[in-house]
Amino acid sequence: MTIQIFTTGGTIDKAYFDALSExxxxxxxxxxxxxxxxVTLAHKVETLFxxxxxxLTDNDRARIRAAVTASDSRGIVITHGTDTMTETAAALRGIEGKTIVLVGALSPARFAESDAPFNLGMALATAQIAPSGVYITMNGTxxxxFAVTKDRANGRFVSLEPSA
Structure with missing residues (x-):
């Protein structure tokens, strides 16, 4: 199995430039x-933006959906910013026959204490073994x-309570 990895930006890919303070x-x-x-798992990396x-705009989300749909891979990992990850997940709803995993980081991967490497590893594992569907891997979970939200106050993702 070859995992297709699409990068879209987000904190996972940000760098800090001290002179610019941003x-x-x-x-x-x-x-x-x-x-x-x-990582020895067969994979392909493609930067979408x-x-x-x-x-991100609706057009950006349509571009992500088109790339996922066109990919020959069954396992898809998408690196993505955490603030609107669930919105992009919603745009991917209904794609059949693929395990789609969105992943990001709460601190840039270039930082020594970043959660990025662990989160990416979780995403690769999920893309290999989970049934078809759309998932988010963050915080070791x-x-x-479609049942998760970002808890900004505590800097983590949490499951939503199932609706009755």
């Missing part, structure tokens, strides 16, 4: 994370992408 996007760090993690998820 985060900016440079080249995706995902290939380096895979190399450092000694590098944006903060708060700047695999979430149903």
């Amino acid at each position: 985060y900016q996007f440079t080249q995706t760090i995902v290939p380096k994370l895979l190399e450092v993690g000694r 590098q944006k903060d998820s708060l700047e 695999v979430f149903d992408a």
Whole structure:
């Protein structure tokens, strides 16, 4: 199985430039994370764009959906900013025959204490073994992408209570 990884930006790919006192996007760090993690799983990495998820548009989400649909891979990982990850997941609803995993980080992967490498590893594992559907892997948990929210106050993702 070959896992298709699409990068779209988000904190996972941000770099801090002290002179500018802000985060900016440079080249995706995902290939380096895979190399450092000694990942031998067959994979392909394609950058769709590098944006903060708060700047994503409906057209961007349509582009992600088209890329996922066109991919020959059954296992798909999408790196994404955490603020609108669930909105993009909703745009991927109904794609049959694929395990789609959105993943991000709460601190840039270039930081020593980032959650990015662990989250990416979780996403790769989920893409290999989970049934078809859309998932989010954050904080050591695999979430149903349609039953999760970002708890900004506590810096983590949490499952939503099932509706009665």
